[in-house]
Amino acid sequence: MKVLLHTCCGPCASACVPRLKAAGRGVVMFYSNSNIDTREEFERRLAAAKKLAAAEGVEIIVDEYDHGRWLAEVASGFEDEPEKGRRCERCFRFNLARAAAARERLGADAFATSLTVSPHKPSPVVFAASDDPHFLKEDFKKKDGFKISVRRAAELGLYRQDYCGCEFSKRKRGENAGT
Ligand code: SF4
Structure with a gap:
């Protein structure tokens, strides 16, 4: 089975790729x-x-990177939402829709997301953000996924950001380390 892994960042994906491979997935x-x-x-x-x-x-x-489109389709009207609020749910939907379309284009069997590694992102909320039947709802937080990602990222010397990603998450910079 070939799985397209939506990758939010290298550190989070460092817990997901080995786990998928160990399960015999491409x-x-x-x-x-x-x-x-x-x-x-x-x-x-x-x-x-x-x-x-x-x-x-x-x-x-x-x-492709298109932050202008993301601002218009996801953040507009939701700028003041806290992290884990409605802007984030919309953000998950946006990125998972991109992953679902890419899965179809590339002919992969399923797609999953590294978003579920972060303790700042409740897995049920991430899972609810796509009803695509090819969405593999793998909860990478389980079995110490976050701890494994911290260790593996350090081993590889991967850059680890200290805010989630959008400009609105920077307001809480410092509280979001490791997202
Ligand atoms: S980048 Fe992070 S904080 Fe900003 S909307 Fe997306 S999930 Fe929420």
Whole structure:
């Protein structure tokens, strides 16, 4: 079974790729993050994701970066929402829809997301953000997923951001370390 892994960042994906491989699944990483506030930060996180892909010997596909579209379709009217609020639910929906479309285009059997690794992202909320039948609802938080991601990212020297991604999450910078 080939799984397209929506990859929010290298550190989170570092817990997911080995777990999927250990379950006998082929993995292709899909870096899709128009939620990130600047191109510079998008590229910094992409470099870490590519480093992980190389270490794991898996392919990585990079989605186009269009933060303007994300602002218009996701954040507009929801700028003041707290993290874990409605803006985040909309953000999950946006990114998972991109992953669902990519899965279909690429002919993968399923897609999953590294978003479920973060303790700041409740897995049931992430799972509710897509009703695509090909969505593999793997809860990577389980079995110490976050701890494993911290350890593996340190081993590989991966850049770890200290805010979730959008400019609105920067207001809480420091509280969101490791997201
Ligand atoms: S805080 Fe994170 S999950 Fe929430 S809208 Fe911003 S980038 Fe998306």
